[in-house]
Amino acid sequence: MTVVFSMFLLTLLLITAIAVVHAGNLFVAVMLSGIFSLLLALNFFLLDAADVALTEAAVGAGISTVLFLGALSLTTDREKSPSPHRLLSLAIVAVTTLAVIMGTLDKPSFGDPEAPVQVHVAPWYLETTREAIQIPNVVTAVLSSFRGYDTLGEVFVVFTAGIGVLFLIGRHSGTKPQDIGPPHGEPSGLRHYLIPRLIGRMLVPFIMLFGLYVQFHGEYGPGGGFQAGAIIAASIILYALLEGEKRALQVLPRSVLVGMISGGALLYSAVGVAGMLMGGNFLDYSVLLDDPVKGQQIGIILIEAGVGITVTGVLLSIFHAFAARGRF
């Protein structure tokens, strides 16, 4: 049954992808790519990859759609005339696709328990998580402890993206925060649309609560800092869309956001350095407390908090950087 449903979703995914390429109107393309992400999230969910599904839904379908729209509001929603090399591009894409298919011909069949990925490192992860970390979500254990260095790297990727956007379009426009937004007298956001505004305002606290749940429940169920950061940022972006960017900046001013961007990354790093100072290697959480299991758990909670803070800060900074230049 799963296979049939997967096939159905993958077919839809393919159709959506082709539609995105075909769409001449970029607004349509952005909407379709949001649908693409949702379909992909469903696929991940069917494959029992709930953590990845949650991230894809929050970031791919949610935040990146908003950011794309922000970019469109600064430029235009019409595609430039198609390039003359279309046939060549098509040929290259076709060859690449064939290569990918060839590369996966000999792969172990779907769900094979004897596949290399199932028998090599996975048993060790399952075993060690139960013994040394004692949390139910093995994915969280892999992400934040066994491969915590990769996750630290990913936080810094997000951090770099935030720095980059702030550097390129954030600061030098010459406008002070109070000048930003529509001219005087004109209501900003969706203030004159009563129904979306009322419903939206009711949603904001619940989205935020769900974000916090995802953040702090990451050790037990699907979730963690990346997803939570995206969800919390989404709730504030929704508030900004309803009430205008200015009100959202009153809640979380730019200086606080910059502090969050750096602070989260620094919190994560500080946990790593603390491990080093207390006699372990970098990012060794076992030495943080006398009981190594408790040490692992507190380490994971702290670094997940760092992830959440940085992701929220970066996503909101990017949103505000776009919003300050154009009008949502």
Added chain:
Amino acid sequence: MSALQPHLPALQVIVPMLTAPLVALLRERQFSWLVTTAASLCAFAVAIALTMVVLEQGTISYEMGSWPPPFGIALSIDAVSALLLLVVTGASSLALIAGATSLQAQCESDRQPLFYAAWLLALAGLCGILVTADAFNIFVFMEISSLASYVLVAGGPDRRALPAVFKYLVMGTIGATFYLIGVGVIYLMTGTLNLADMEVRIQQVGEFQPFLIAAAFITVGMALKAAIFPLHVWLPNAYTFAPHVVTVFFAACATKVSLYVLLRLDFVVFQQNVGGHDVQFAYFMLPLSVLAILIASAVAIFEANLKRLFAWSSVAQIGYITLGASLISQAGLTASLLHMFNHALAKGALFLALACLAMSVAKLRVDEIGGIARRMPWTMAAFVVGGLSLIGVPGTAGFISKWYLIQAAFGAGSVGIALIIIILISSLMAVVYIWRVVETAYFGEAANDEAREAPLAILVPTWIAVALNIFFGLHPNLPVELSSRAAAVLLGTGP
């Protein structure tokens, strides 16, 4: 020191990386420059310490989070990584010292802290790629270094940098994605991401086709990022429109780190396990290298924009590096790795000299610098020495790697003779494009009467680079020793 020593591999990455968020919080331009330069110099010191340990004891490993590989992520530093760590951290430090004056003219004061934060991230990303022993971790740090380099290239006052950086971004992202596809296929077939473990488990799988596809994706992806001909189209404009000190940093090391990933995966993981792959690699790389050397040098001869001229020359020099590697021999790889080191010295010195020139000359074009040597004697003298090193005149660092390359070509039979002729022709082409600049600057009609010698703060780092060119031309022991050990590591014959 002794307490720090076991942590050196981690410190190499985390010193610049953890300084970045601190610098991003700073407001003051000069202080943020100071902190950044200090962090970069610390990283350089760590690289020197690591090199010393590697020369003494061979490979050093470090387990992140104390989890053993292949379950956790391990760092591992051998002669190949040590050689490139020296280049990356050294180039970053020199460029930053020069940046104190050069950047002030090119980047608004209030944006500079963020610029320096991006610089540290680029440095940390490049170091992270070089120290890790994990294929996915390479990808993570590649993302950090790439994103940060897009920011740095776009950091200057020239708005033409933006389309250039967009091209760089699109091509770089395709390159990184191809790499990830390759790693994904390997993971599917072996269940591991650790490079050493991969090497062992690929042998056990025994089927070649998926690995050949993986090798193809990784090779093309890294060739894109390393600007290997004909995938170099992003490079000339990105280098031309970037702030001058950013060009110094990237010309010296950014493409070389991608080459490192290519060589490391191809030689260690694929060639030793996938039958006949070394021949495929040679057939693929050799003609492209020759084309890169000849075509890019020819373009450089006719280019009037000085920075673009040397960007094209970089494409040609990358050709020398891949040429040495495509010989698949101890001598060839030694020459190739040695040239990474020496080319970084020569190009670093040249682009630093150009940064000096830019202090007085608004447009860095051949026709704008007539007679400038009379007004900027120290700058142009530095340029001449850098140029001699690039050509490969005896007594400079460039000579050593050309000499090793020619020796390696001698060992390659009849093809080798043709290669030697090509190397000589292209060296003559380098003479032509360097001479054109030198002739205009020394004997041309004065085009600019306002020019004054560049300030000491930027001349000093330039002359340090020049001095290193001469020093390593006369005493090449350290880079030669490191390169030949590194070649042995890549060929699987050394420790």
